[in-house]
Amino acid sequence: MRLKDLAEHLGLSQTTVSRALNGYPEVNEATRLRVAEAANTLGYRPNASAQRLATGRAGAIGLVLRGADELGPHMSEFLSGVGSYMANQEIDMLVSTVANHQEELAAYRRLAASQKVDAVILHSPTIRDERAELLMDLKIPFVLHGRTDIGRPVAWLDIDNTSALERATSHLLDLGHRRIALLNGDKGRTFAEHREMGYRAALSARGIAVDRALIGNSVFTDEVAFRIAQSMLQLRPHPTAFLAGSMMTALGVFRAIRQAGMQLGKDVSMIAHDDVFPYLNADNMYPSMSTTRSSIRQAGTRIAELIMQILAGKPQADVHELWPVELVLRESSGPPPSI
Amino acid sequence: MRLKDLAEHLGLSQTTVSRALNGYPEVNEATRLRVAEAANTLGYRPNASAQRLATGRAGAIGLVLRGADELGPHMSEFLSGVGSYMANQEIDMLVSTVANHQEELAAYRRLAASQKVDAVILHSPTIRDERAELLMDLKIPFVLHGRTDIGRPVAWLDIDNTSALERATSHLLDLGHRRIALLNGDKGRTFAEHREMGYRAALSARGIAVDRALIGNSVFTDEVAFRIAQSMLQLRPHPTAFLAGSMMTALGVFRAIRQAGMQLGKDVSMIAHDDVFPYLNADNMYPSMSTTRSSIRQAGTRIAELIMQILAGKPQADVHELWPVELVLRESSGPPPSI
Numbered sequence: 001m002r003l004k005d006l007a008e009h010l011g012l013s014q015t016t017v018s019r020a021l022n023g024y025p026e027v028n029e030a031t032r033l034r035v036a037e038a039a040n041t042l043g044y045r046p047n048a049s050a051q052r053l054a055t056g057r058a059g060a061i062g063l064v065l066r067g068a069d070e071l072g073p074h075m076s077e078f079l080s081g082v083g084s085y086m087a088n089q090e091i092d093m094l095v096s097t098v099a100n101h102q103e104e105l106a107a108y109r110r111l112a113a114s115q116k117v118d119a120v121i122l123h124s125p126t127i128r129d130e131r132a133e134l135l136m137d138l139k140i141p142f143v144l145h146g147r148t149d150i151g152r153p154v155a156w157l158d159i160d161n162t163s164a165l166e167r168a169t170s171h172l173l174d175l176g177h178r179r180i181a182l183l184n185g186d187k188g189r190t191f192a193e194h195r196e197m198g199y200r201a202a203l204s205a206r207g208i209a210v211d212r213a214l215i216g217n218s219v220f221t222d223e224v225a226f227r228i229a230q231s232m233l234q235l236r237p238h239p240t241a242f243l244a245g246s247m248m249t250a251l252g253v254f255r256a257i258r259q260a261g262m263q264l265g266k267d268v269s270m271i272a273h274d275d276v277f278p279y280l281n282a283d284n285m286y287p288s289m290s291t292t293r294s295s296i297r298q299a300g301t302r303i304a305e306l307i308m309q310i311l312a313g314k315p316q317a318d319v320h321e322l323w324p325v326e327l328v329l330r331e332s333s334g335p336p337p338s339i
Numbered sequence: 340m341r342l343k344d345l346a347e348h349l350g351l352s353q354t355t356v357s358r359a360l361n362g363y364p365e366v367n368e369a370t371r372l373r374v375a376e377a378a379n380t381l382g383y384r385p386n387a388s389a390q391r392l393a394t395g396r397a398g399a400i401g402l403v404l405r406g407a408d409e410l411g412p413h414m415s416e417f418l419s420g421v422g423s424y425m426a427n428q429e430i431d432m433l434v435s436t437v438a439n440h441q442e443e444l445a446a447y448r449r450l451a452a453s454q455k456v457d458a459v460i461l462h463s464p465t466i467r468d469e470r471a472e473l474l475m476d477l478k479i480p481f482v483l484h485g486r487t488d489i490g491r492p493v494a495w496l497d498i499d500n501t502s503a504l505e506r507a508t509s510h511l512l513d514l515g516h517r518r519i520a521l522l523n524g525d526k527g528r529t530f531a532e533h534r535e536m537g538y539r540a541a542l543s544a545r546g547i548a549v550d551r552a553l554i555g556n557s558v559f560t561d562e563v564a565f566r567i568a569q570s571m572l573q574l575r576p577h578p579t580a581f582l583a584g585s586m587m588t589a590l591g592v593f594r595a596i597r598q599a600g601m602q603l604g605k606d607v608s609m610i611a612h613d614d615v616f617p618y619l620n621a622d623n624m625y626p627s628m629s630t631t632r633s634s635i636r637q638a639g640t641r642i643a644e645l646i647m648q649i650l651a652g653k654p655q656a657d658v659h660e661l662w663p664v665e666l667v668l669r670e671s672s673g674p675p676p677s678i
Contacts, residue, residue: 021452036451036477060433060455068423068636073618076415083436084407092455094399095432097422112375113360116399116431138375221618248618255625279412279560279587286594297407 006044010035060092061307062117062140064107068097073248074220074275074296075123078145081300082121089308091118105134112138119307121145126188141310143303143319146190155310155319157303161191164292164325165198165243168271171327172241173206175335177269181214181232181239183225183249192217192245199243220245225252233260233268240336244272247280250289269333287331294325345383349374399431400646401456401479403446407436412587413559413614413635414462417484420639421460428647430457444473451477458646460484465527480649482642482658485529494649494658496642500530503631503664504537504582507610510666511580512545514674516608520553520571520578522564522588531556531584538582559584564591572599572607579675583611586619589628608672626670633664 007014012035020027020035027035038044063079065071079093086093094117098104108131111117119141122131129148136152144156165182172180182199185192200210213235216228225244232239233256244250250272257268264270265287274282274291282289306319346353351374359366359374366374377383402418404410418432425432433456437443447470450456458480461470468487475491483495504521511519521538524531539549552574555567564583571578572595583589589611596607603609604626613621613630615637621628645658 021448032448033476036448039452040478065422068419068426069617071415071419071422073412073415076410076412076418079415079434080407080410083404083410083434087407087436087438093434093436095418095422095434097426097432099426109360109371109375113378137372139379223618223620223623226623251619252623255623258625278408279562280590281562284562284565284591284594286597 003044006035006039006042009042010038057311058116058118059090060094060117061086061304062094062096062111062120063123064104064111064120065095065097066101066104067099070124071097073277074246077275077277077296078123078300081295081297081302082304083300084297085301085304085308089304091304091308101130104131108134108138108140112140118311119143121303121307125190127190127193129190141307141316143306143310143316145299145303147194148190153317155306155316157299157306157319157321157323158191159294159299159323159325161194161325162198162201164273164294164327165195166202167198167325167327168243168292169199169202170205171329172243172269172271172333173202173208175241175269175333177241177336178208179211179214179237179239180241180243181216181229182243183216183218183228183245183253184243185217185220185245187217195245214239220248222248222252222255225249226255227252229253229256230259233257233262239268241269241271241333244270247272247274247277247282247289247291250285251280254285265331265334267337269336271327271333274328282328282330285332290330290333291328292325293328294323299323342383345374345378345381348381349377396650397455397457398429399433399456400425400643401433401435401450401459402462403443403450403459404434404436405440405443406438409463410436412616413585416614416616416635417462417639420634420636420641421643422639423636424640424643424647428643430647440469443470447473447477447479451479457650458482460642460646464529466529466532468529480646480655482645482649482655484638484642486533487529492656494645494655496638496645496658496660496662497530498633498638498662498664500533500664501537501540503612503633503666504534505541506537506664506666507582507631508538508541509544510668511582511608511610511672512541512547514580514608514672516580516675517547518550518553518576518578519580519582520555520568521582522555522557522567522584522592523582524556524559524584526556534584553578559587561587561591561594564588565594566591568592568595569598572596572601578607580608580610580672583609585612585614586616586621586628586630589624590619593624604670604673606676608675610666610672613667621667621669624671629669629672630667631664632667633662638662 007017020032096107098107122142123145125146125148133150135142147158218224242253244253257264271290274293275296282291346356359371435446437446461481462484464485464487471487472489474481486497557563581592583592596603610629613632614635621630
């Protein structure tokens, strides 16, 4: 059954039927329901692929999550940003969850084969990311959130993690801290490597040796951060300052400091990286939290915009944006206690 | 071009080509890339709708978010649960973001028309939810997370909010509290109405009148909760206990208590509703947080499972699950200070 047949059956124009099926507001509710019911009863399918063939577009952007845990606070904020832009374009997000790296590669192949998406957002890259190579080979347009080096130009948007950590570390050094702990993301992830580079550069500029015991690599959760900070605070001498990789990490470090009977901002300082979660405001913490700050939601929105530009013809190789990170000083960072 | 033609062009069997395009692991990487490239160059499209017509399935579940802000900590935990189940079924999630209620209704109509999804997850219902009525009319299978009363049987899964709040309130009354504040969700939302019912029932059982000044209705963010709790603590007499609607709310209340120079668990008590966020553990808070506890991620997983059962033929009217909520007592709730 074609649109024409359905329209004739209903005694309506094809335009009205098409508008009704696509939810245009100028068609009243009763007509919309009548059209939807008739389409359903008669088995009319103005299907996705017909629309895709007509427009050349699937109308969706793909995102693959490795493990459901990846949909945590950082990813959901990022996707909020993507969603707020895509909503205006009437583009959906197709989210696939997979169990591991091999399955993730298979998922991209499926997306390429099924043509359910027009482009992909690639996230959480490693230094040399195999997924980026595959997407290039599969010729699926994509924008990378973060950076990777695969020897071919990919479209990317990243924040300047190296400079952010260099500034934060230098500031703590200026205040007089010498034992500064870094609670960083997992090794191998580009952002974590960049952050460690910034931290090392600042220490090196003052001739301070890196103490591996003061570097922790883990996922960014309150609980893991608590345990790492707790054990670091038992070192003698213990660190007098922490660089926390996320606000979740900061909550755990804060708890460890309190449990050790110390006061944040007096006995121990902290600067946390703030992705700007609306429900966890650094300014409103008590004491308020010094941060390196960059909105992950804005990054999502901008990446969505860049994807639309690429679909409109902008060369992927021309898309690379490095965003500076603010250093916002509040109560949690002060000079170390005099010994 | 058909699969047969592509296979002949490549000198491979149709089975191998099909497996290569679908990412099966038994096809080696080189073959996969060769097939993908040839398919791309020759314009072969084993498209989504061909697959759908073959299987009768779109292979995706729809979810509509009203405003990108809806993808906050609660929704992302819930979707993690959905995703972890769907991953095993090789089913994707199609997430549409819309700006308002009218657009949300239009989005469901579009989903029905395009047949991009096999079913929908409906969330955050109101007492009488127009969206549930529309989905019934459109004959899109759906499971509701929460409850609504539209006079027709819908499939739903909910937690027992009324009983949870009745028990938490009764416990605080047993401890001797008489001024108990309720920081609840937005009016009109079913869960918020149910929670208020439980709170009122417990007070009423002791002959205690409800004081409207002790009930706050808002979104669950740290910042809003801080402001509401701060102003409630300025009342004379101020509440000696808080029921916080979420862990985010609890963070804000905790901050207001500390800023007022009071001690949680001694001067003021709190019981928070805990959706079990992996990055914000009630047991690990300091002091540890008493909670009414139910994993929103498990609810997501179960709803995904129920959807698959419905798609396999289970009548929607048979699907209704009311989950009990645990009351977990920790350090944040104690007797009120003697006056």
